[in-house]
Amino acid sequence: MRYWEDFTVGMVLEFGGYEVTEEEIIEFATEFDPQSFHIDKDAAKEHFFGGIIASGWHTGSMCMRMMVDHYIGDSASMGSPGIEQLRWKKPVRPGEILQVKAEVLDRSLPKSRPELGFVKFSHTVLNQKGEVKMTMISSGMFLRNPENSATEASQ
Template identity: 55%
Template sequence: MYKVFFEDIAVGDVQKFGSYEVTREEILEFASKYDPQPFHLDDEAAKHSVFGKLCASGWHTGAMMMRMLVDHVKATGAASMGSPGLDEIRWLEPVFPGETLSVETEILGTRESKSRPNIGLIKAAYKTFNQDGTLKMTAISNYMILRRPK
């Protein structure tokens, strides 16, 4: 079932993946449920905001990044066991309807779990770009991955 384990991952590894088209409809739907600020819901209000036009919530951008990450984990067969959380998240540029996002990851650190011998812990940096290569969001996360069975 799994193809990629803790032992297959090294500090400095970089992967690029994903393609997620951002739609106006999805921006409105997400914002109406989770971040109902005017610049995420109303074109006229957004025009008068610092963003200049309707844009995605930063939390929505994170959710889109997460979707691409999970799709990548499934496609590669990585033995991911979830995450204890983020160390950092930065929304650098607004995300607008019509953009297409992708992700780049870099492994920053690896260590064996002290409490769970079958788990490895990974620290990774994530960068989310649009189709023009503009950096939109960064995050640093920790995640758990199974060690290769003996």
């Protein structure tokens, strides 16, 4: 279990290996972002992207999945207060394999909630060639380690 104390400024986590399929791109976009260059192969060929590409929202969702699989799922996560910055740098195409590089930028403890802390991350989504596809700066809330809190309370 990872707690707030386990995320230190400068810490870098690298993970992923998510293979993007054309079927998944079309399925996601049909439901949530039905623009022609996400769902129609013929129309996408004529678009300036030159073929089917993933919705930026889909790219963000794939990033979130990898984050949960790598570090959020086995942490004392209490959610997130939001995203500060999100940039779609290059389109994600079928057949690409995505990975994430996450760096801890900052951490803080709120005075009003001593049982949890905030961790600010920079996330970069890259493909198998190292091309940057998306960047995101966001914060997560994590419970503090109860063993550390108990020790601090008795001092």
